[in-house]
């Protein structure tokens with residue numbers, strides 16, 4: 001079934017609970033560069049991306065946004081698609097888990113596992129983490145999830161179970177026989193240790209919500225989101241279809257050569273996915289590659305910190321090549337990396353505008369000026385050790401770049417390519433073609449031709465090598481070299497000495513305009529405007545689950561930290577500090593404090609600190625206005641239990657009556673942190 005002449009690579013499908021940001025772009029660009037390079041090597045390549053659209057979080061988010069789940073997922077999935085279109089990402093397909101072709105395939109896989117005896121019906125009582133959509137080992141209502149730290153919910157469900165426990169030995173054997181299956185090594189070691197620790201059967205259906213793929217023959221159940229999502233890698237090729245064309249495609253491309261993922265979804269891809277396939281007797285993917293997280297100026301990007309960078313800002317200013325180059329050059333693949341606008345502009349100016357841009361423009365302008373725009377004939381008698389050294393370095397660069405790129409060492413590969421760029425720039429300075437051109441004798445003319453031939457050949461080689469990373473600029477340089485369409489080149493054949501003397505250059509123009517310092521401010525300003533604009537619209541975000549930036553299948557950026565973090569101050573709080581005098585218990589008992597649950601939370605128009613909330617305190621639902629908007633996003637508050645001072649006199653804020661006060665700690669910087677409970681607690685309970 002395996003076809004060595006093909007290459008199939010996938011991104012995770014992106015969870016539509018969050019809008020696309022630079023973390024998604026990172027994963028996608030890495031895959032795109034790999035796919036482009038494979039195609040340039042003449043390999044029959046299939047590159048898949050898409051969106052993950054089912055689950056309880058989506059159902060809840062859609063309800064909070066006041067639309068149907070379908071409307072909700074259509075909108076966000078469309079944003080991903082539009083961004084990849086704009087970036088000219090070369091994916092061959094874009095799968096959505098709400099498409100009939102996928103749903104049919106997932107049901108076929110479920111049935112196959114059932115028929116092979118790996119799925120049985122059982123029941124589960126215990127703790128459930130909505131964020132991870134997982135049953136977890138935790139004890140008692142509200143106990144924190146061991147995965148993400150969020151409070152768990154107690155559930156009693158009848159479920160279908162997958163016999164994961166039976167797969168421990170086969171899986172360990174598979175890992176041992178395929179040492180490159182999981183990379184990098186650190187991830188592999190974690191996964192092996194996890195599996196050695198023992199596997200328990202996995203619940204693969206839910207009855208607690210509807211937004212999913214029904215279990216065949218038992219539509220009260222929907223199929224577990226991860227079984228649903230992971231299957232996309234096969235359903236996109238046609239798994240589950242009986243159309244011959246689909247079956248051929250599946251046979252041609254499956255198994256995948258590379259599943260590219262973020263490190264937070266390693267377990268699902270390296271434990272669950274291979275066991276589903278082993279149990280179904282289907283071929284396993286060749287490798288699962290986990291990259292690190294993209295941080296913003298060294299800290300985790302998250303919605304609550306407001307530091308999620310959108311790719312559009314960079315596309316609007318420096319363009320996609322700058323972004324692609326930065327992500328592959330600056331981040332050591334596999335490790336966490338840091339994004340900042342300063343570093344982006346610095347890289348752009350130093351490596352692209354200066355190094356490569358200068359090499360290209362001065363080499364090509366001199367050929368235009370001294371040789372009427374035709375690549376000159378080198379003269380063997382004028383060849384020096386310096387020319388020889390460039391040729392040797394160029395050959396070595398081709399070999400090393402290839403090896404490093406194939407080992408996913410993109411940063412080193414680019415460093416290697418830029419080593420050649422620097423060497424040629426230095427060669428040009430030392431050999432002073434402009435001075436040689438002043439001398440009129442024929443030896444000098446031959447020497448000038450040799451220098452420029454050496455420089456232009458090195459430029460051609462670098463341009464070809466880095467095309468998968470910076471496709472637009474290299475395509476333009478290629479055209480200026482008079483070589484036509486760069487896609488026509490076969491990288492396997494790339495070698496020194498292939499440029500034809502006499503080749504007529506195209507129109508020579510600068511490829512990278514320099515970015516000045518004001519560019520950084522401009523990008524920061526754009527980010528700021530985008531984020532405030534996002535707040536004014538109803539930004540589709542998770543409701544109630546504390547779901548952060550909310551990726552499941554993909555979060556390249558860190559996923560989960562903020563909901564452990566606290567919430568906010570209330571407008572009512574600040575004026576009410578009690579002062580140093582002691583009060584009696586009777587004084588205290590005058591304050592009626594109750595547990596309330598936030599049902600509705602929204603920004604107050606024209607007041608950037610205020611949120612309007614509707615809080616259920618058991619006996620009634622109160623409207624409360626509080627100054628917590630800077631610290632908490634309204635979407636994340638829905639479903640949260642808070643403490644309400646219930647017998648406060650109503651007061652008006654911005655024309656809205658606030659009937660009660662939410663209790664919060666006030667930090668030194670004025671940040672409010674909402675009081676709450678670790679245990680599950682009924683609404684309306686009184687505090688004393």
Ligand SMILES: [Zn+2]
Pocket residue numbers: 129130131132145146147148149150
């Ligand atoms: Zn969790």
